[in-house]
Amino acid sequence: MKQEIEKAEKLNTMGELAASIAHEVRNPLTVVKGFLQLMQQDDKDNNHPYIPLVLSELGRAEVIISDYLNFAKPEFKNLEDFSLSQVLSDVVMLLNALAVKQGVELKSDLKPALFLFTDRNQLKQAFVNIIKNAIEATPSGGTVTVSLALSGDQALITVADTGKGMTEEQLSRIGTLFYTTKDKGTGLGTTVSVRIIESMQGKVSFKSEVGKGTEVTLRLPIVQNVQISL
């Protein structure tokens, strides 16, 4: 127990340190990006063909930094009632381009009208990370299915893919900070998602079979008798 607490405290200090570094680094990065974009506009003759590459790597650095910031301090700023299926279909639409690029079919079945009261953007972030992983794990020709159902007083969201799956060992490590099997992975996405969902009194569980695919189940408490003015 004591060890657990010490571990949590250590992680917290680490998180705060990471957040302050991330925060400080973000400003100069934004300046560099701005000037590079200007250079790109001026470079009509394409004398500097590597600018798009530099910009794309800068974009990656930005994503990593915002993941870190979110990890250290998930901010629940705007609490509101909203439709869960709406948020899910927004995320599916957003990630459809990535799916198409990878030759993966992204399907969704989001019929029940369920409402949540929480920070919509944080929830979006959690779904983006999980669905992105599913797409990234699935080879061309495969499918990722996002579905929504009601289970008691909870919304049940499943993200199922026909991808490479995970071994027992990999499954036991998923969600731990910095665990990644990807060349350019950060190992932050799942940890951030689990943290967000758990701070919303929700739960995340993973089921997987090597070569068959993975199913991520997320449970979130819904708002009952919500009055929505349309």
Ligand code: ADP
């Ligand atoms: P990253 O995507 O940067 O590697 P994540 O925390 O999002 O970090 O994921 C950690 C690891 O968990 C991934 O590198 C991958 O090995 C594994 N993983 C996550 N989701 C899936 C999935 N749907 N199918 C197979 N492996 C997965």
Ligand code: MG
């Ligand atoms: Mg990821």
